[in-house]
Amino acid sequence: MLPPRRFLPSFSLLAAFEAAARTGSVTAAANELGLTQSAVSRQISALEKQLGVALFLRERQTIRLTLAGDGYAREVREALRRISNASLNLKANPSGGTLNLAILPFFGTRWLTPRIAHFLEAHPGLVVNLITRLEPFDFRFDTLDAAIHFGVARWPGAALTFLMDETVLPVCSPQFKARHEIQGAEDVLKAPLLHLNTRPDAWELWFSQNRVAFDTLHGMLFDQFMPMVEAASAGLGAALLPRFLIDRELEHGLLVPAVEGRAMETGQYYLAYPPDRATYPPLAAFRDWILQEIQADRLANGNRIGQ
Structure with a gap:
């Protein structure tokens, strides 16, 4: 359920605010967005009015983020980045599905990458994006669907499937x-x-x-x-x-x-993912496949994978 409309500013207002916050200039933001300075100024003022919070301090010909504006800018920038990534993934693979997977560098290079072609052959149209991550992260604030995790079975807020x-x-x-x-x-x-x-x-x-x-x-x-x-x-x-x-x-x-x-x-190695993504088709297919691969390795190596 979405929050009330007053807490969901339009994309144009957020884009104008983010550009001005990042560049520190209404003029630069206007040039980037292909708008006039007055149009960007009006959009920022409209956003401040809608939120009821001052986002910038106006000092002569310059602007400076307020403390509240600085925190808001960080979250808005991340939200816009996630929307952009979702759009890029959809454009790249409109008919299949996309799995954004965080991998450990050496595990990904030596074990997973040489096998991933088998998974993609079995699931035509599905795209797997591999992103290197060394430490656990908060799935709530990231665009990743799952991650390969090593260590103890502890990843706050995530479901864990034992791998090996x-x-x-x-x-x-x-x-x-x-x-x-x-x-x-x-x-x-x-x-x-x-x-x-x-x-x-x-x-x-x-x-x-x-x-x-x-x-x-x-x-x-x-x-x-x-x-x-x-x-x-x-x-x-x-x-x-x-x-x-x-x-x-x-x-x-x-x-x-x-x-x-x-x-x-x-x-141990685990597959970590948000509990509400457990049934996401690309993730469910990958989870089944990697468990089958590991079991095949165990049988091929006399039940001694990792040894």
């Missing part, structure tokens, strides 16, 4: 392993370590699990898996990496297990 567990292996380049004479977990402690800043205690947990005493752990810090994989392949250190995302490096011998049989579970 993640198991990491301690890996390094063959040359690095030989140079540091790594044969057991104790030897890994003496070698340079690579850390991921979103999982800062991963090595501590691994050494504790393998009953290796340690004080403090130092080494290079990375914000994403991809550069850490490259650094480990280049012999810069040992890294804890998801087994199912480094098949390429293991297959070509760029990386080898630093210590055999010492994998560790670190968390």
